[in-house]
Amino acid sequence: MRTLAALMRGTTLCAPQVGVWTPAVRGGDAVDGGRTLGTLNVLGRRITVTAPVGSSGEVVGASRRGPVGYGEVLVEVGERTAGSELQGAGTGTGTGTGSAGGHAVRSPIDGIFYRRSSPDEPAFVNVGDTVAVGQTLGLVEVMKTFNPVRAEAAGTVTAIEAGDQQEVAVGSVLLTIG
Secondary structure, three states, X not given: OEEEEOEEEOOEEEOOOOEEEEEOOOOOEEEEOOXXXXXXXXXXXXXXXXXXXOOEEEEEEEOOOEEEOOOOEXXXXXXXXXXXXXXXXXXXXXXXXXXXXXXXXXXXXXXXXXXXXXXXXXXXXXXXXXXXXXXXXXXXXXXXXXXXXXXXXXXXXXXXXXXXXXXXXXXXXXXXXX
């Protein structure tokens, strides 16, 4: 199943493409980057929609099941309260923003992030690996063109925020180097 991050517009998380929306969250649920919000059925294919990296709060409103257009509001997020729950939390590889004592490596463009050069090759980097300036950390594919994401700082990979073959938006945190 393919995974896409919702579009973040202020306090709303919006549809990353046209489809039939089925929510997996309800009012009061906690939302953090990587959390599964629901699914989109697009021409018979199910696409998991997750909260984008950097989102945090509590669901104060969610769209009902039904057709949605690109950019339509799926989930309204407010401030988190003590009772918010993490039921059905997403399975992303990380949820941080890179701001907690590390250098956030961000996507330079919208596209699909790849952690490896081909399915039978090992990942470019893993948590705990030491990287040098200029080292390739992953690839972002746009229209069959693979753009390398290179380290701008030396250090140790402390978190990998984007999953392999996950759709990412420009500025999304891909990984953190500490």
